[in-house]
Amino acid sequence: MYQQLGVIGCGLMGGSFALAMKKAGLVRRVVGYSKSPSTTETAKKLGVIDVIAESALLAVSGSDIVLLAVPVAATESTMKAVRHILKADVLFMDVGSTKCDVVEAARRSLGKALPGFVPAHPIAGKESGGVQHAEAELYKGRQVILTPLPETTPGLVQKATDVWSALGAQVLKMSAANHDAAFAAVSHFPHLLAYAFFQSVAAQPAGRDYLSLAGPGFRDFTRIAASEPSVWRDILMANKTEVLAQSRLFRQALDGLEALLKSGDATELEDRIRQISDGRANWQMGAPRR
Amino acid sequence: MYQQLGVIGCGLMGGSFALAMKKAGLVRRVVGYSKSPSTTETAKKLGVIDVIAESALLAVSGSDIVLLAVPVAATESTMKAVRHILKADVLFMDVGSTKCDVVEAARRSLGKALPGFVPAHPIAGKESGGVQHAEAELYKGRQVILTPLPETTPGLVQKATDVWSALGAQVLKMSAANHDAAFAAVSHFPHLLAYAFFQSVAAQPAGRDYLSLAGPGFRDFTRIAASEPSVWRDILMANKTEVLAQSRLFRQALDGLEALLKSGDATELEDRIRQISDGRANWQMGAPRR
Numbered sequence: 001m002y003q004q005l006g007v008i009g010c011g012l013m014g015g016s017f018a019l020a021m022k023k024a025g026l027v028r029r030v031v032g033y034s035k036s037p038s039t040t041e042t043a044k045k046l047g048v049i050d051v052i053a054e055s056a057l058l059a060v061s062g063s064d065i066v067l068l069a070v071p072v073a074a075t076e077s078t079m080k081a082v083r084h085i086l087k088a089d090v091l092f093m094d095v096g097s098t099k100c101d102v103v104e105a106a107r108r109s110l111g112k113a114l115p116g117f118v119p120a121h122p123i124a125g126k127e128s129g130g131v132q133h134a135e136a137e138l139y140k141g142r143q144v145i146l147t148p149l150p151e152t153t154p155g156l157v158q159k160a161t162d163v164w165s166a167l168g169a170q171v172l173k174m175s176a177a178n179h180d181a182a183f184a185a186v187s188h189f190p191h192l193l194a195y196a197f198f199q200s201v202a203a204q205p206a207g208r209d210y211l212s213l214a215g216p217g218f219r220d221f222t223r224i225a226a227s228e229p230s231v232w233r234d235i236l237m238a239n240k241t242e243v244l245a246q247s248r249l250f251r252q253a254l255d256g257l258e259a260l261l262k263s264g265d266a267t268e269l270e271d272r273i274r275q276i277s278d279g280r281a282n283w284q285m286g287a288p289r290r
Numbered sequence: 291m292y293q294q295l296g297v298i299g300c301g302l303m304g305g306s307f308a309l310a311m312k313k314a315g316l317v318r319r320v321v322g323y324s325k326s327p328s329t330t331e332t333a334k335k336l337g338v339i340d341v342i343a344e345s346a347l348l349a350v351s352g353s354d355i356v357l358l359a360v361p362v363a364a365t366e367s368t369m370k371a372v373r374h375i376l377k378a379d380v381l382f383m384d385v386g387s388t389k390c391d392v393v394e395a396a397r398r399s400l401g402k403a404l405p406g407f408v409p410a411h412p413i414a415g416k417e418s419g420g421v422q423h424a425e426a427e428l429y430k431g432r433q434v435i436l437t438p439l440p441e442t443t444p445g446l447v448q449k450a451t452d453v454w455s456a457l458g459a460q461v462l463k464m465s466a467a468n469h470d471a472a473f474a475a476v477s478h479f480p481h482l483l484a485y486a487f488f489q490s491v492a493a494q495p496a497g498r499d500y501l502s503l504a505g506p507g508f509r510d511f512t513r514i515a516a517s518e519p520s521v522w523r524d525i526l527m528a529n530k531t532e533v534l535a536q537s538r539l540f541r542q543a544l545d546g547l548e549a550l551l552k553s554g555d556a557t558e559l560e561d562r563i564r565q566i567s568d569g570r571a572n573w574q575m576g577a578p579r580r
Contacts, residue, residue, distance in 0.1 A: 123505045143503065172503075178496075185491050186504035190511045192551075193487060195566045196544035201475050202569050204539065206468075211573055213433065213462075214476035215413045217517075219575050220510040221480045226571045227507075229564040233556055240551045246490070247548060253490035257482055258537060261530045266523055274519040276485045279492050281516045283501055285509050 001025070006063030007032040008056045008078055010043040012126060013095045014069030015134030018048050020167045023136040033059035034131075035074075043131045056081050060090075065163070068094040072234040076105035086113035091159045093120040097183065097231075099147045099176035101238040106149070115153045118160040119176065121145040121183075122169065129228060140168035143286065147176040170286070184242030189250065191232055192243060194225040291315070296353030297322040298346045298368055300333040302416060303385045304359030305424030308338050310457045313426040323349035324421075325360075333421045346371050350380075355453070358384040362524040366395035376403035381449045383410040387473065387521075389437045389466035391528040396439070405443045408450040409466065411435045411473075412459065419518060430458035433576065437466040460576070474532030479540065481522055482533060484515040 005021055007014040010032045021027040032049030033056050034040045040052045053059035060066050060082045070078055075094065086092055092113070096102045099119050106117050124142040126133055144164040148157045161171045174182075201207055236243055260269040295311055297304040300322040311317040322339030323346050324330045330342045343349035350356050350372045360368055365384065376382055382403070386392045389409050396407050414432040416423055434454040438447045451461045464472075491497055526533055550559040 123503070143505075145503070182496070182500045182503050185494065185497075185500045186508045190487065190508060192547055193483065193544070194511060195563055196547050197480065197483060197540055198570050199547075199562075199566045200536070200540040200543035202566070203543070204475065206472070207475075210472045210475045212576075213413070213435070213472050214573075215433075215575065217514045218476045218480060220513050221484060222570055222573075223510050224507045226567050229560050229567050232563055233560040236551055236559065237554070237556050244548065244551065247544070249494065250487055250490040253493070254483070254486035254537070257486050257489075258534060261482075261526055261534065264527070266527055269526065270519050270523040272489075273485055273522055276489045276492070277516050277519050280488050280512055283504075283512075285505065286502075 002027045002065045004028065004063040004065075005030045006053070006059035006061075006066040007049060008034075008059050008066065008068050008082075009070035009074075010034045010039050010049060010131050011069060012129045012131070012133050012138070013122065013124075014067055015043055015046075015048045015131040016124075016136065016138035017067050017069070017095075017167075018043075019134055019136040020139055021163075024166050026163065026166055027065070031059050031063060035070075039131055043134075046131065046134070048131055048134055057085060060085055063090065065091045066093070068092070071230065072096050072098065072101065072238060075102055076109050079105060079109040083110050083113045086110070086116055088113075088116055088153070089156075090116055091118065091156050091163070092116045093118050093160055095120060095122055097121060097187070097235050098238040099145075099179045103147065103149060103176045114149070115151050116156060117149070118152055118156055119147045119149075120160060120164070121147070121179065122164070137168075139164065141286070142169050144169040144171050145179055146171060146173045147179050148173065149176075180239050181242050181245075184239050184246045188235055188239050188243050189246035191224050191227060192236060192247070193250070194222055195232075198222050198225040292317045292355045294318065294353040294355075295320045296343070296349035296351075296356040297339060298324075298349050298356065298358050298372070299360035299364075300324045300329050300339060300421050301359060302419045302421070302423050302428070303412070303414075304357055305333055305336075305338045305421040306414075306426065306428035307357050307359070307385075307457075308333075309424055309426040310429055311453075314456050316453065316456055317355070321349050321353060325364075329421055333424075336421065336424070338421055338424055347375060350375055353380065355381045356383070358382070361520065362386050362388065362391065362528060365392055366399050369395060369399040373400050373403045376400070376406055378403075378406055378443070379446075380406055381408065381446050381453070382406045383408050383450055385410060385412055387411060387477070387525050388528040389435075389469045393437065393439060393466045404439070405441050406446060407439070408442055408446055409437045409439075410450060410454070411437070411469065412454070427458075429454065431576070432459050434459040434461050435469055436461060436463045437469050438463065439466075470529050471532050471535075474529050474536045478525055478529050478533050479536035481514050481517060482526060482537070483540070484512055485522075488512050488515040 005027045031051045033053040122144045295317045321341045323343040412434045
């Protein structure tokens, strides 16, 4: 049981964490700060937080667990603003989708509070952001990746594991570099692909007519192209080296399939497609790792 | 009211058309032929067809409406097999996803039966094919594209329009060339993209681990990569010129976004992504055309 959870950034992720912690009976009191006062007011009205903090510093003050859930671009300045009062035994986590940049920001800004920081990436979200969409079940059955630093206090990594597990999540640990390589492949690059694809169709002279003919396959394939621009600008910029590496591998695969199309080798094309199709049909979200 | 519907190819598409015609009270009797006898037996057992035909010719004989719903690769040989008994007033349609190749096959094979042929592409389908998944509602609320030839009897185009409308579909007419360009953009090329993307992830040394971390965005983005290999081999091969043209446009769009990533121009990247994201958020499947 934690005495006080400090939430910095009361949006979908921070708000859902607060609701989940309350529902699980893991925290007595939630203090919340957001840049916009109307957000914290809504959060308080909805019972997501109990007390409005007037600053990030005041959200940390007196808290034995702190969740940083601000846009990636605000991570470093927020860390700098609170590092002075972060005690060594306080569990301090973020929820960012990229981890190398967060770890670098923490190294630059946290100083002697660094060992208390446990970088976290919960693989959860919704189309619609904002505290009004926060829900206690958001993290249930989802994966949460922790990327502790060599300096991170082992006891706090254990505490982080226990907290997310108690919320119903499956906790995995890996290095920040491995995390960013993996998510470039399965999340960040596909967003770039979906953006590029939707743009290429919409920008054609007959694009509007084409779009009016598109069906369910197109709908699902382009769903992630509606993702929040500022969030994805940050993610793509933060992880661009890995994203561009994935693009090179993808282009090789596309070149290979197109070469078969051009050569007219239907048998080999079908074999190649069958291997891919079988692989995708056998894939299951959240299946246990090897 | 038609006296007899002849279905050549009693799979998902042909079977669903038979069920829908019966349910709408538009046909007295359905005669069905499939290459595999077990398919027609199942179709009869399920009440999809009333009479099993031993050949495509026997399915056409005595029918005043005929639906050709065989794999694209079998279109031409089937047309050749039945052209002799196709009468001028019989409504003869296919359901192929590509239309230029079907029109060419019809020109080569149908001879004086050509004016009775109304090429059709119902934008409908399911993950699971086969007559056992056929359903009367498959075409309800979906679009059906007709691509009549200059030679096609206008009265039969009207009949085709009436039939599909009576089944609850929205009927559009366009040239086979326009159809193939449009569907290369919104269906065929995205399948190639999804195949290439899934392959590029799965083939990496850490591919299995990466796949175990993938979430709902990845699931939806790659859903079409599980599509039936033989069907998509035919479609991609048949429409490869348009598919490769779409690929060139897509690569330009991807290059443009990657150039912004490389240059670090976050503002311009966000603007570009916001335009795309707004476009996708405002898109609705089946929205009325301009």
